[in-house]
Amino acid sequence: MCIGAHVDRMRAGGYNPIGVLRMNTEPVLKPLYSREDIAAAVEKLANEIRRDYLGKRLVIVGILKGSFMFIADLIRQLNIPVEVEFVVLSSYGEGTESSGNIRMVKGLSTDIKGRDVLVVEDIIDSGYTINFLLDYLRRHRPASFKLCVLLDKRERRKVPVVIDYRGFTVPNKFVVGYGIDWDEKFRYLPDIRYID
Ligand code: IMP
Ligand code: MG
Numbered sequence: 780m781c782i783g784a785h786v787d788r789m790r791a792g793g794y795n796p797i798g799v800l801r802m803n804t805e806p807v808l809k810p811l812y813s814r815e816d817i818a819a820a821v822e823k824l825a826n827e828i829r830r831d832y833l834g835k836r837l838v839i840v841g842i843l844k845g846s847f848m849f850i851a852d853l854i855r856q857l858n859i860p861v862e863v864e865f866v867v868l869s870s871y872g873e874g875t876e877s878s879g880n881i882r883m884v885k886g887l888s889t890d891i892k893g894r895d896v897l898v899v900e901d902i903i904d905s906g907y908t909i910n911f912l913l914d915y916l917r918r919h920r921p922a923s924f925k926l927c928v929l930l931d932k933r934e935r936r937k938v939p940v941v942i943d944y945r946g947f948t949v950p951n952k953f954v955v956g957y958g959i960d961w962d963e964k965f966r967y968l969p970d971i972r973y974i975d
Contacts, residue, residue: 808955808965808972812947817929817957817971820946821849824927825856827944828897831925835895837861838921840887842868842912844966845901848958849929853899864889866915868908879907879937883915891916896924901959902949903928905937930954930971 812820841850843865854861867885896916903909909926916924927944934951955961956968965972 806961807975809975810970811949811952811954811973812957812971814969817946818852820929821852822856824929824944824946825853825858828853828927829857829859832859832895832897838864838889838891838894838896840864840866840891840896840898840912840916842866842900842908845959846899848966849901850899853927862889864891866912868911870908879905879911881908881911883911886915887919891919891921893920893922896921897927898924899927900929901957902930902932902954903940903942904932904935906940907938909940910938929957930959 837859839850839854839861841847841863847865850863854863864887865885866883866887868881869884870881898909898912898916900909909928913924913926925943926941928942929946930949931942931945931947932949932951932954950973952973953961954971954973955965956971958966959971960966961974
C-alpha cells in the first residue's frame, strides 16, 4: 500500500520514468513555468476566487500531498478568511495509469454541510482522482462546490471534469516541482519543470 503521493507515483509510470530509474541516471528536468509565471497565475486565480466568494464562509479542500504549496500561496493571495481541509487518498494496483481504483484514507475533519467548498488541486490528468473526491464531497451536501486547478493536463482526460478556475493548460508531459513529485522527489522545487 502506498498513501499520500500514491497517485503521483502511479502516474509517473505512465511516462516511464521507472525506466530512467533502472538506468540509474537522474532524470533530465526542463523548465516549464518559472516562479514568476506561477506567482502571476496564482494572483489571477486568487482575484477571481475573491470576487466570487466575498462575504461567504469558504472552505478550501486539498488532496495531500501535491496541492500543499499551491494552497499555501493561494490562500495568502486570497486575503479573505478561509478554512483549509486536507484529505488523503490512496490507490492500489500495479498499473502505470490511474486505475480509478481510489480509496479515502483520511476524510474531512469538519462538517461541510451547507458550506461553500472550493476544491484546490495541483494537477488533473485522467480526472479519476478528482471525480472520486467530488463524489465524496457531494455526499456531504455542501451549499456549493467549485474546482480550482493549477495545471490542467486535459489531453490525458479519461472522465470529464468541470474546472471553474484554471491556472495553466499543460502539455502531455510529466511535471514536477512546486509541490508536485516524481516518486517523492522534486516537490521542493520553487518552479515547475517537466521530465524530458
Ligand atoms: P488523475 O487521477 O489521473 O487525474 O491524476 C491526478 C493526480 O495524479 C494528481 O493529483 C497528481 O498527484 C498526479 N499527477 C498527474 N500528472 C502528474 C504529473 O505530471 N506529475 C506528477 N504527478 C502527476
Ligand atoms: Mg495530487
